[in-house]
Amino acid sequence: MRLEPKPAPSLATTLLFPVGAVAVTVLVASLLVLAAGANPLSVFGLVLKGAAGSQFALMETLTRATPLIFTGLAVAVAFRAKLWNIGAEAQLYAGAILTVVLGTGALPLPAIVLLPLIAIFAALAGAMLLLGPAVLKVRFGVDEVVTTLLLNFVMILFVSMLLEGVLKDPTGLGWPQSQKLIAEARLPRIVTGRRLHYGFVLALVSALAVWIVMKKTTLGYEMRAVGHNPEAARFSGMPVNRILLKTALISGGLAALGGFSEVAGLKGNLTLDLSPGFGYSGIVVAMLAMLNPLGVVVAAIFVAGIFVGADAMSRTAGVPSYIANVMVATALLTMVTAIMLMRFRVRWR
Amino acid sequence: MVALLGENGAGKTTLMNILFGHYVADDGTVEAFGTELPPGDPRAALDAGIGMVHQHFTLADNMTVLENIALGTEPLFAPRFRREAARQKIRKLSADFGLEVHPDSLVSALTVGERQRVEILKALYRDARILILDEPTAVLTPLETDALFSTLRKLVAEGLSIIFISHKLNEVMAISDRVVVLRAGKVAGERRTAETDRKALAALMVGQDLVPPPVPPVVTGPALLIMENVSTPRRGTGTPLSGVTLSLHSGEITGVAGVSGNGQAALAGLLSGLETPQSGSMAVQGHAPDNWSPVAALEAGIARIPEDRHAVGAIADMSVMENVISERYRTPRFSKHGFMDWKAARNFAEEIIRDYDVKCPGPDARIRLLSGGNMQKLILGRALDPEPVIILANQPTRGLDVGAIAYVHGRLLEARARGAAVLLISEDLDEILTLADRTVVISGGRLSVPSARGERTVRELGELMAGHAEAAA
Numbered sequence: 001m002r003l004e005p006k007p008a009p010s011l012a013t014t015l016l017f018p019v020g021a022v023a024v025t026v027l028v029a030s031l032l033v034l035a036a037g038a039n040p041l042s043v044f045g046l047v048l049k050g051a052a053g054s055q056f057a058l059m060e061t062l063t064r065a066t067p068l069i070f071t072g073l074a075v076a077v078a079f080r081a082k083l084w085n086i087g088a089e090a091q092l093y094a095g096a097i098l099t100v101v102l103g104t105g106a107l108p109l110p111a112i113v114l115l116p117l118i119a120i121f122a123a124l125a126g127a128m129l130l131l132g133p134a135v136l137k138v139r140f141g142v143d144e145v146v147t148t149l150l151l152n153f154v155m156i157l158f159v160s161m162l163l164e165g166v167l168k169d170p171t172g173l174g175w176p177q178s179q180k181l182i183a184e185a186r187l188p189r190i191v192t193g194r195r196l197h198y199g200f201v202l203a204l205v206s207a208l209a210v211w212i213v214m215k216k217t218t219l220g221y222e223m224r225a226v227g228h229n230p231e232a233a234r235f236s237g238m239p240v241n242r243i244l245l246k247t248a249l250i251s252g253g254l255a256a257l258g259g260f261s262e263v264a265g266l267k268g269n270l271t272l273d274l275s276p277g278f279g280y281s282g283i284v285v286a287m288l289a290m291l292n293p294l295g296v297v298v299a300a301i302f303v304a305g306i307f308v309g310a311d312a313m314s315r316t317a318g319v320p321s322y323i324a325n326v327m328v329a330t331a332l333l334t335m336v337t338a339i340m341l342m343r344f345r346v347r348w349r
Numbered sequence: 350m351v352a353l354l355g356e357n358g359a360g361k362t363t364l365m366n367i368l369f370g371h372y373v374a375d376d377g378t379v380e381a382f383g384t385e386l387p388p389g390d391p392r393a394a395l396d397a398g399i400g401m402v403h404q405h406f407t408l409a410d411n412m413t414v415l416e417n418i419a420l421g422t423e424p425l426f427a428p429r430f431r432r433e434a435a436r437q438k439i440r441k442l443s444a445d446f447g448l449e450v451h452p453d454s455l456v457s458a459l460t461v462g463e464r465q466r467v468e469i470l471k472a473l474y475r476d477a478r479i480l481i482l483d484e485p486t487a488v489l490t491p492l493e494t495d496a497l498f499s500t501l502r503k504l505v506a507e508g509l510s511i512i513f514i515s516h517k518l519n520e521v522m523a524i525s526d527r528v529v530v531l532r533a534g535k536v537a538g539e540r541r542t543a544e545t546d547r548k549a550l551a552a553l554m555v556g557q558d559l560v561p562p563p564v565p566p567v568v569t570g571p572a573l574l575i576m577e578n579v580s581t582p583r584r585g586t587g588t589p590l591s592g593v594t595l596s597l598h599s600g601e602i603t604g605v606a607g608v609s610g611n612g613q614a615a616l617a618g619l620l621s622g623l624e625t626p627q628s629g630s631m632a633v634q635g636h637a638p639d640n641w642s643p644v645a646a647l648e649a650g651i652a653r654i655p656e657d658r659h660a661v662g663a664i665a666d667m668s669v670m671e672n673v674i675s676e677r678y679r680t681p682r683f684s685k686h687g688f689m690d691w692k693a694a695r696n697f698a699e700e701i702i703r704d705y706d707v708k709c710p711g712p713d714a715r716i717r718l719l720s721g722g723n724m725q726k727l728i729l730g731r732a733l734d735p736e737p738v739i740i741l742a743n744q745p746t747r748g749l750d751v752g753a754i755a756y757v758h759g760r761l762l763e764a765r766a767r768g769a770a771v772l773l774i775s776e777d778l779d780e781i782l783t784l785a786d787r788t789v790v791i792s793g794g795r796l797s798v799p800s801a802r803g804e805r806t807v808r809e810l811g812e813l814m815a816g817h818a819e820a821a822a
Contacts (some may be wrong), residue, residue, distance in 0.1 A: 218688065218689065228664045231660055233675070236643065236675035
């Protein structure tokens, strides 16, 4: 078996391959559903209904998609420059910590000033967290996959320490959770009575901003060049290391905004289960979107829909909602394969 | 001993890779010892007794000679590796054919010549009856070449068949019994070595009588770049420069001849801005640059044509447009307030495509789809468009076809005519003899005393390349 490079794919194939990857994913999941003794058609029907069958379901899906858009963008930006940021999970928590530190009454400011201020500091916290591994990478050649991945575990333990210590809510009946945010630090809901909040709008604006940066700006051009061929970029006079550090700042900041949005928009306080792996799912989202910032929005809604839909489905069909995890994991594998098939033609002898 | 002769890019390596099973032929079959070989299967070629020594060695640096040679010959799940038997066999082969190398030394500690011996031993260890050598002398000094040739003669005397790939006429004449000439992927002719001569083979190779480009005399101007006793730090396995003094003059092409790996990379890196002098001084147009970098080199008016156009010269997955602006994207012409002006970039790309006769679908085409010649024209356009005063051309024609070579040479002579100072680094002595007004030889990171056009014979240059210091003139 050999791989031969293919010419650049047309727009049609670029869209067709992700669709094909999703189709294969559904097929694999169907086999598991059959093994669980249920009818795949009715199960997927229930998933679809649970994800988008009503205004309530749709809004739940968008709410769930919001942090995934942020982490997806963080991963997409970093991967473009071949900076393998696997630590969006930790950066998200860094943003969440800053939100709680600044938003529980430390700064008595009106919402219009306080919210942007918290968002900026949260983003800075995430940026700083990724800056460390990036500096280690450019100065000493330390593999950022290892450092960013391991920082996730460090961060979870750090949050746990804070929640048992300085950030512990004295009125929380002993639960490891922080105090509630003050009203001025809460992101308002888009529709009263529903959970969808303005963090979703912030996510959409971020996606657009990232798209503009990648496509139109000098920095975006540099990031893509460094990602494709750092040696040629250095030869051309591009400050490769500085570009990688800037990439790290943007990527870490985006993931941290996800943490800010979750705490200020949805949860209202910090707990250890703030993120059920949004940082890791962000990798799936970014790959499904083929690192396109606008595609990230679509992919995030898709992945969120699977999770929300599977929850609803498991309540009625009796198939465990873990099927969602299987589907998302399968989607990553099929998508990576699809991306390879898009770039290369497989020749069997 | 069959020599496979042809220009760079004539298809010699491709043909041998098909024979060895690395590539699959679109059409046709390969037969060895009366049986057809399955296509695309190096294992079958090995089993049939075909051994290949690649131009770029395929050795594991962190293993010993013995391990490298035995690699792939031992069954994967054997409980024990019979080292002693393997060692004996290697010792015997070494002694029989004059392939002196210690079985237990690490490959990373070996010289280039020794590594080549390991490659040959690897083939013999597997009882190869047909040995393919791809440009075996490209990396060797003349002394090592002589040793290789005597080994090859012994092997032929033992009854092996050898295919010797080269583009060097004198070597082919010296060692082969029969010559097959390839040109542009086709067999241009086959001759018995004893019945032909260099001139006839050269004509077959090129397809026409060699017409060197006319090199009009120009008046040499002032020195634009001066290096005074420059040394560079050691990096990895590369040879650093030690005490290099050289000046590049306006209207003059300075040729740097030498066997590859003798400091050419360091010299090119220095002029490109990738390498900084460790000691000594450098002045570009009278100024000593304080922060030497690729950007500083570009700002000082140095155009760079890199040795490896795929890995360094171009970003393969980006478009023609994105590649032509890569050295100047920060200028106001292409970038304003942090935003790219893609329209200006597109116009510039179209200009280069037109002016430099680049054959490609358009500014949006991925550069990976361009042929070597067209890619080089694009790089040439990118480098030469602002009319630079100093040009570094490192192996500018390697792997190009005859037409593209003539084009590149023409452009370099044009730049010389308008007063640019050109530094031409090339392993192709003919190229240097044709183009260079002044020639220096690089060996072990040191430069010889320069010689004017025609002042030294090829023989004298060859001796300098081999590292023999010149008798004080």
